[in-house]
Amino acid sequence: MTVGRALFQLLVFPGLLYAVPVAWLMLWMERKLTARLQGRIGPPFYQPFFDFVKLLAKRPLPRPPLQALAMSALPVLAVAGTLGALALLPVFPHSGGFTGDLVLLVALLEIPPLCAVLAGFVSRSIYGELGATREAVLSIAYSLPFLAALVALAAAANSLSLSVISQQAMWQVRLPALLALALCLPVKLRVNPFSVANAEQEIYAGATTEFEGPRLALWELAHGLEWVALTGLWAVLAFPAANAAWPLRAVVFVAISLALVLVLAAVAAATARLKLAQAARVYWLWGSALGVLAMVVAVVWP
């Protein structure tokens, strides 16, 4: 991957320039569809953007210096990590990438949840701490199927490079792996039925309860970017046509991402929040079963 190419992916597509507006679009789609399914009107499509600008314009609360530093740095780190992950997505298979970028992607995708856990404890609020604890427990629960699915894909393609994996993993492995990944999306995005980490009726905003103004704006942005990155990862893995022309690839990538948002929002609207133990059990049992299935197929299939 050349430097120019890397910069393009980081700053233009599927990075900053693409991801930020689409993040707002996805946040809106999720809110709008949920509202319509609940018989409400829902926000106009520019609402997430307005929310962001309004939060940015607010004066941050004065806090002790170290806490202020940590509370500002953590959302920035979350945004940066997610943007980095986005830049690694091999939307165009011949765009390069490097061996081992899968490992980097996994690490970068783990940054926002990690930051959220730290943020919850750093904010010294009982709700933040509860949210952070739940987030931590859930991330242990979903990491198993999430990583198992990715490892299975890597084993099937016999490579640690994302673009090779997205092209060459066989469908027998890809299907259970994609299912396992799809199962992990709601919990990573903190939507129903796995929204116990930010259960607003009981612990307000969970880990980000004490955040305000620009700091909260960055969290919202990080959350939107997570939507783009995770649905994008799924889209990349679900559409391996290597020979498709680049505009078609881009369009299909965007279409699958957006469709996934609608599906996730519909599932969220149709389900109730599971308790922490129930959610963890789903991942340990069904998620892991799918991940292990993918892994077994990847190893034993001739």
Add this chain to the structure above:
Amino acid sequence: MNILGLISRNFRRDPATYRYPERHVPATRFRGIVRNDTAKCIACGICDHVCVSGAIVVVGHDDHCDWSYDPGRCTFCGRCVDLCPGEALSQDGDRAPTYARSGDLAQGEQITYPACPECGLPARPYNERLLMIAHDDISPEFRERIKLCERCRRRRSQTVLTKGLGGAADTERNADGA
């Protein structure tokens, strides 16, 4: 799967949200903004006294009384309406219109005291209903006296009293003399 039917029905239907200025129809006997019918108000100040939130303030002057009401402070509890002796207060059956600043809907009424028919100075207002409650039989003389200011009324009572007493004393003296 009941929930699937539910959300698909919601999706097909129009949203249930009311868009401004559309509103819910208020319930019957809805307690809205308080109104004062100044023709019935006797400026007793009971409403001021019972209003816990201080929405009604009654300030008496020599020849009139200022009755003011701020819906922005009112809790629409209805105590003032219940306890108004003159039945001057009532509550609107609908919500107040939207307003931008606190105090936009504030009302101020002036209850002018009627002039005393004898001396022309301000007299306390009275209310027919209260009269009926207090005295079920009202003589024309009493009705005339109720319109007087306090001083004139006192003087009238004095005259009646002295006349009555004097008359009695005379009768007694006459009886003695006889």
